[in-house]
Amino acid sequence: xxxxxxxxxxxxxxxxxxxxxxxxxxxxxxxxxxxxxxxxxxxxxxxxxxxxxxxxxxxxxxxxxxxxxxxxxxxxxxxxxxxxxxxxxxxxxxxxxxxxxxxxxxxxxxxxxxxxxxxxxxxxxxxxxxxxxxxxxxxxxxxxxxxxxxxxxxxxxxxxxxxxxxxxxxxxxxxxxxxxxxxxxxxxxxxxxxxxxx
Amino acid sequence: xxxxxxxxxxxxxxxxxxxxxxxxxxxxxxxxxxxxxxxxxxxxxxxxxxxxxxxxxxxxxxxxxxxxxxxxxxxxxxxxxxxxxxxxxxxxxxxxxxxxxxxxxxxxxxxxxxxxxxxxxxxxxxxxxxxxxxxxxxxxxxx
Numbered sequence: 001x002x003x004x005x006x007x008x009x010x011x012x013x014x015x016x017x018x019x020x021x022x023x024x025x026x027x028x029x030x031x032x033x034x035x036x037x038x039x040x041x042x043x044x045x046x047x048x049x050x051x052x053x054x055x056x057x058x059x060x061x062x063x064x065x066x067x068x069x070x071x072x073x074x075x076x077x078x079x080x081x082x083x084x085x086x087x088x089x090x091x092x093x094x095x096x097x098x099x100x101x102x103x104x105x106x107x108x109x110x111x112x113x114x115x116x117x118x119x120x121x122x123x124x125x126x127x128x129x130x131x132x133x134x135x136x137x138x139x140x141x142x143x144x145x146x147x148x149x150x151x152x153x154x155x156x157x158x159x160x161x162x163x164x165x166x167x168x169x170x171x172x173x174x175x176x177x178x179x180x181x182x183x184x185x186x187x188x189x190x191x192x193x194x195x196x197x198x
Numbered sequence: 199x200x201x202x203x204x205x206x207x208x209x210x211x212x213x214x215x216x217x218x219x220x221x222x223x224x225x226x227x228x229x230x231x232x233x234x235x236x237x238x239x240x241x242x243x244x245x246x247x248x249x250x251x252x253x254x255x256x257x258x259x260x261x262x263x264x265x266x267x268x269x270x271x272x273x274x275x276x277x278x279x280x281x282x283x284x285x286x287x288x289x290x291x292x293x294x295x296x297x298x299x300x301x302x303x304x305x306x307x308x309x310x311x312x313x314x315x316x317x318x319x320x321x322x323x324x325x326x327x328x329x330x331x332x333x334x335x336x337x338x339x340x341x
Contacts (some may be wrong), residue, residue: 035330057303058269170296198328
């Protein structure tokens, strides 16, 4: 037999408020939220906060990202300084990051912030220089995938293409978020603002 | 993959028909971080108020050629009752399906159903889509 509930006035009021809120939300055309997030990689860490679980839902990942003074660092040794830090990208179809993935990467090198296309194709790492960006301003990033290649676009610069090696098409394409390193952890807190464009 | 999907849908349909007490059709509108989506669910409701069935939803985009659908999302939907009463039900809802024919997506959410009459009820569903909250308003018609 169905459990009978005595619903209190408070519960009813809460429901009414929720209904009105949802009606207002559904009837407006503007996005409900501004999808900008601040990612912080704390000193001594590789992974950034907040940690998110999100999957790609179109063949193009589009976002604006802003670095600030915290993107500057000096490790001294050239080999360490040229380690690529990861900005954002995605794992390809049902793959892990080190199997098949495509990401933008960055490094502070020669007193400038350099952006790279950074991919794993069937377990093999590939990098290509994309360009330089200014700090304290939003820059536009796009990664698109076709059946056989990744296409990286940064601001109005010419696109950079890289080979794609995924074996499947339908599946999970999880997004990859900022990661510091390489081999060395963040020397200080590193802050990146990312505005997703859907 | 297509064969597996078709078999799964057929099995679900057969089980649904066998166990269902009611068949419901539910047009809905969902507001996500990427904009509004419009769709319909076909649901089977069991004696215990479990709902399961299929859904299809899409965005509508204005272009020079008129209104076109974009980012279609289809799959299966299941909701389990958390609290039941005569007028209001609270349910845990999960939609699992494919976006843009490539991307497997799972969308969990909490649903409140308000009964208006024997054949009509209204539902609100708060879910997480693209890692942001989404709000869905659904009009359930019992056939």
